[in-house]
Amino acid sequence: MNKTFKTYAVIFVIVMIVLALLEVNKKETTDWRKNFDINEKSPFGLFVFNNEAKDLFKNNLKKIEQIPYEYYSQHKKSPHNIVVIENNIDRESWNKILTQVSEGSDAFLMVTRMPKEISDSIGYYDSEISFEEENVLKLTDKKFQNDFIKLDKFPSGRGFSFIKPRVEVLGKTVERKNTDQANFIKVKFGKGYIYAHAEPLFLTNYYLLKPGNVKYAQDVFSYLQDRETLWFISNKSSESRFFMRFILSNPALKYAWWIFLGGLILFIFFNAKRKQRIVPVTEPLRNTSLDFVKSIGNLYLQEGDFHDMMAKKAQYFLNKVRMDLLIDTQHLDEEFAKKLHLKTGKTMEMINEAMALIKKAQDPYASVMKEDLTRINKLLDEILK
Numbered sequence: 552m553n554k555t556f557k558t559y560a561v562i563f564v565i566v567m568i569v570l571a572l573l574e575v576n577k578k579e580t581t582d583w584r585k586n587f588d589i590n591e592k593s594p595f596g597l598f599v600f601n602n603e604a605k606d607l608f609k610n611n612l613k614k615i616e617q618i619p620y621e622y623y624s625q626h627k628k629s630p631h632n633i634v635v636i637e638n639n640i641d642r643e644s645w646n647k648i649l650t651q652v653s654e655g656s657d658a659f660l661m662v663t664r665m666p667k668e669i670s671d672s673i674g675y676y677d678s679e680i681s682f683e684e685e686n687v688l689k690l691t692d693k694k695f696q697n698d699f700i701k702l703d704k705f706p707s708g709r710g711f712s713f714i715k716p717r718v719e720v721l722g723k724t725v726e727r728k729n730t731d732q733a734n735f736i737k738v739k740f741g742k743g744y745i746y747a748h749a750e751p752l753f754l755t756n757y758y759l760l761k762p763g764n765v766k767y768a769q770d771v772f773s774y775l776q777d778r779e780t781l782w783f784i785s786n787k788s789s790e791s792r793f794f795m796r797f798i799l800s801n802p803a804l805k806y807a808w809w810i811f812l813g814g815l816i817l818f819i820f821f822n823a824k825r826k827q828r829i830v831p832v833t834e835p836l837r838n839t840s841l842d843f844v845k846s847i848g849n850l851y852l853q854e855g856d857f858h859d860m861m862a863k864k865a866q867y868f869l870n871k872v873r874m875d876l877l878i879d880t881q882h883l884d885e886e887f888a889k890k891l892h893l894k895t896g897k898t899m900e901m902i903n904e905a906m907a908l909i910k911k912a913q914d915p916y917a918s919v920m921k922e923d924l925t926r927i928n929k930l931l932d933e934i935l936k
Contacts, residue, residue, distance in 0.1 A: 563814065581593070581594065585755075587637040595757060597756070600754045603765075608632075608780045612782060613779065613780065615784065620641065630655035630657075630778070631779040632657050632779065632781065633780075633781055634781065635658070635660050635661065635782075636662075637661065639785065652741060652744070653743065661754070674718045675711045675714045675738075676711065677709060677749055678709070679709065679710075680709065680732040681710065681724055683708070683726050684706075685701065687700070687724070688722060688725075688750060689722060689731075690771070692721070698770050702758070707750055708724075720733045721746070722748070746774055861911075864924075864931060865908075869909070872891065876891070876894045887906075891934070902934065
């Protein structure tokens, strides 16, 4: 066993010990987000309700992962029950649901926020009706008067601030300091009924696992007829089909998997580093075009033919103006200057000065100095920027 291997082994053992100590001292945190996910076991997930829903609806429940608009466009259904629990549904899908209700279906809508146009067509306005940290949900029917649920963790406080006269109130939010507010209603809509509950929090794991709370949930859903029920769930709630989901869902297996991958990467890295051959340095091909340009430039400067260089610069500039700016360069007059000004955005003073130098370069008998060449080169480059 060589020295290098021993070093890597010691480092690996130390890392394993540190990870083990961190895992032992790790404090489990609770996710209190209101996710309403049927696969989440966190307090405000719907894992418990999802497992008990079949019995609650007497095996007539069917979960639909499509949005209502797509589903009803592909399926023609006889009257049935519709359940929506905190699902972000588009307006066209809401209209499809209302159409199904008008034809004889019943819809159970448990959403804290709904598009105003939809709720208004049903017959209510929803808003914040409570700001207390705790409140109680009760049903108005006397046969359910002993069945209630106390919301002691993050109630949304949502309810109905206005309901039309034809709307029947089935449940209320009860508080100590305020009057009772409606949070569960029944509305006749065409041939069917719409049941709207503004506080779906009572269906989450935290509340259903408390003794006595299941009875309230059973009472709420007892208003639906005993027939086929479609529950539209969000696509994000569908169970992951990733082949690693079992390992990644188990904390111990997940840590073991990441440690294995980390060790494998370290092994590959050090092993490849030890056996990798020296890669020879290859010099890039030299750009001789740049050297050629420099040589030609130096030749012109040495010859001192500033007039010829100035004429070539002017000829190159006018060619660029014709090709790129699509301006006729046959007559370098006031119209040409205006077009060049509009296309380049440069000042008329700069353009007029450049035109004067170009005419001077085109004049074979003009006397050209080195300063003229420097100036025209700077001006024409600035105009073409």
